[in-house]
Amino acid sequence: MLTVRSLKSYYESICALKAVSLHIEKGEIVTLIGANGSGKSTLLNSIIGLIPRITGTILFEGKEIQGLSSYTIVKLGIALAPEGRQLFSPMSVLDNLILGTYHYYSFKNRQKLNDKIEWIFELFPLLGKRKKQLAGTLSGGEQQMLSISRALMSEPRLLLLDEPSTGLAPKIIENIFRTLTELKEKTNLTIFLVEQNVNLALDICQRGYVIETGQIILSGEKEELMNNKEVLRAYLGKE
């Protein structure tokens, strides 16, 4: 579904990603783990077209998408729930959700929009209760749900999640991740999850990659990574 080949990303003259290659198959949950500043977010931002200076190829469903603008990439079927949620805080929950449908919404398919919103409220009932509330007044967990929901509203086939667990209570994280796994099983959605919370990420994924200073140093199936000495030592604190 998504193939990244020797991707290099630059901020000014600094090379943040040094020839990263990875692939994600349809219906998988793939995780990318790594420390702060290792290039996790840069990779996601490169895929969605936010980094102006990249080289290499990014193939989405067989189509080269590197160098395309963000809004075109979103139209093709990739959505990002960005780091730090980035909600439109002075706007209502409902408006935030509707904004997610920007690229296909028109007056004629209002019904589809309503169905979509209903569906989101089934996934995250808490949001339904708060639909008129301003996004900025939600709790952290609800904001994260809204951020993911906004991404889902754009009907992605590939969902990119940038550290959804940041600053949330374990119970809420568990709730969100359970919903995501259910969603994946029901709709065959593909998820690329970037996380610092390695335990959690390895728990829900099928495969994973480990990134360090802009390079993929390790990749493998869930069990392989969980038992890998390096991963245990560096990320799970077990000797």
Next chain:
Amino acid sequence: MNSLLKTSYAKACLTFIFSIILMVTLRNPYYVGVLVFLGIYIIITTGLSLLMGYTGQISLGQAAFFGIGAYTTGILTTKLHMPIILSFPLSFILTVIIAFIVGIPTLRLKGHYLAMATLGLGEIVHIVFNELLSLTGGPSGFGNIPLIKIFGIELDNDFKYYIFVWAIVSFILFLSLNIVHSRIGRALKAIHKGEITASTIGINTARLKLYIFVLGAGYASVAGFLYAHYITFLSPGTFSLRFSILLVTMVAVGGMENIWGAVIGTSVLTVLPEYLRFFKDFDILIYGIILMAIMLTRPEGLYGIKIPLKRTGNNG
């Protein structure tokens, strides 16, 4: 009924009805004249509100677009004796083209480059008006611009012109309110809040910013057209940077979060100087003090203010 009143159509109609009632009660041609100007300014500030308040882009060149609209129709009708029905679309199109030329490169950038580019445009236009003597008459301007005739009625007094201007104001408000409440309106607010995030949910931010900038310029051009055929005389002084800044101030004073804020701000800053004439030479001083008082007590603008005036901010 209540929801019907909330439609932009109803709001625009009510604005028009209110303006007519105002005219009938005032009756004094001078006051009506002031309100004609108010209508013309509201057309410009409505566009500026869409651009500044909703999209978060500052333009310091609205006076230039206002001027291009006014001068184009003025020159076409006096020098080329073109009928107004032709000069209006031509002046509108010329303004829109110039707005595109300025907007395309600057709105691709993030940040306040538009303010700088439009500042430059304002100066250029001002210089052209001053120096292109053969067409514009230079600093002393030119006159004898014909009056507008609709269905055989010549708009030759303040009352007729007032009705014409406010009908257009109502239409512009109708159009703008519809934009604000549409998917475009939501996208504009999204751009204001976070341009990068807006692009990651599928909004073509550069194009949308450009369209709304051009729309604002178009509004200013319409206002310029109305101005030229009302005053029938044009000189460069009207279209200076000072006026652009005044327009920005009107939107800021009224409240940037809402179209009605622009209407309120424009009304206050247009009508206030008339009341301050009572203070003779001190009027500008008092005008400044009132402006400062408004910005200190209502930094978010006058829109949504509670009457009677309550102090806010102490309740955390």
